Amino acid sequence: AQSVTQLDSHVSVSEGTPVLLRCNYSSSYSPSLFWYVQHPNKGLQLLLKYTSAATLVKGINGFEAEFKKSETSFHLTKPSAHMSDAAEYFCVVSVLMDSSYKLIFGSGTRLLVRP
Amino acid sequence: DAGVIQSPRHEVTEMGQEVTLRCKPISGHDYLFWYRQTMMRGLELLIYFNNNVPIDDSGMPEDRFSAKMPNASFSTLKIQPSEPRDSAVYFCASAPTVTYEQYFGPGTRLTVT
Numbered sequence: 001a002q003s004v005t006q007l008d009s010h011v012s013v014s015e016g017t018p019v020l021l022r023c024n025y026s027s028s029y030s031p032s033l034f035w036y037v038q039h040p041n042k043g044l045q046l047l048l049k050y051t052s053a054a055t056l057v058k059g060i061n062g063f064e065a066e067f068k069k070s071e072t073s074f075h076l077t078k079p080s081a082h083m084s085d086a087a088e089y090f091c092v093v094s095v096l097m098d099s100s101y102k103l104i105f106g107s108g109t110r111l112l113v114r115p
Numbered sequence: 116d117a118g119v120i121q122s123p124r125h126e127v128t129e130m131g132q133e134v135t136l137r138c139k140p141i142s143g144h145d146y147l148f149w150y151r152q153t154m155m156r157g158l159e160l161l162i163y164f165n166n167n168v169p170i171d172d173s174g175m176p177e178d179r180f181s182a183k184m185p186n187a188s189f190s191t192l193k194i195q196p197s198e199p200r201d202s203a204v205y206f207c208a209s210a211p212t213v214t215y216e217q218y219f220g221p222g223t224r225l226t227v228t
Contacts, residue, residue: 034216042221042222043222044158044208101171102171103148103160105158105160108157
């Protein structure tokens with residue numbers, strides 16, 4: 001079965017400290033992986049994507065993620081949190097199954113940034 | 116490009132009424148997706164189209180829901196009859212291919228009383 005697990009529903013950090021949002025996936029196929037961010041009352045915006053090229057992927061706003069096949073993980077990191085990073089983050093897997101693509105969303109992680 | 120456009124932004128209706136949500140994808144994008152987001156269930160993919168053809172509608176909750184894409188620049192999601200449990204934010208997204216970045220619209224907040 002294909003699935004995505006975001007290990008933390010909420011993460012709270014202080015401004016200027018590192019951010020780690022965890023994502024594990026289960027897939028029998030070679031997946032494409034994405035991280036999206038959703039600010040309050042907004043649609044989702046792509047932060048970064050992995051599509052079988054470099055395993056360390058750099059995204060917008062200083063975020064990056066590393067694809068680790070052996071650990072089936074795709075954790076999102078940022079060296080220094082900014083107040084504007086407070087939002088909800090979704091890990092997403094795109095998997096080809098039965099000749100159509102399935103998009104599987106994680107349950108989301110809400111990032112709180114303390115001043 | 117103006118991005119993905121959804122209308123209306125807010126819709127309040129009474130139970131039993133028909134509701135139609137509209138979406139205009141980004142020009143040149145071959146894929147269009149409809150999602151529903153609620154606190155209880157999170158973000159759910161309802162259906163997606165490729166070149167105006169529905170590819171996967173396994174996420175459509177029941178027969179009260181229907182989606183169409185009559186041409187490359189317009190899609191509708193219809194709920195008939197609506198029920199209070201349909202209250203949610205409905206997002207439309209488009210993409211040049213299904214594995215590429217999806218561009219989301221601002222969403223339609225639907226409230227069914």
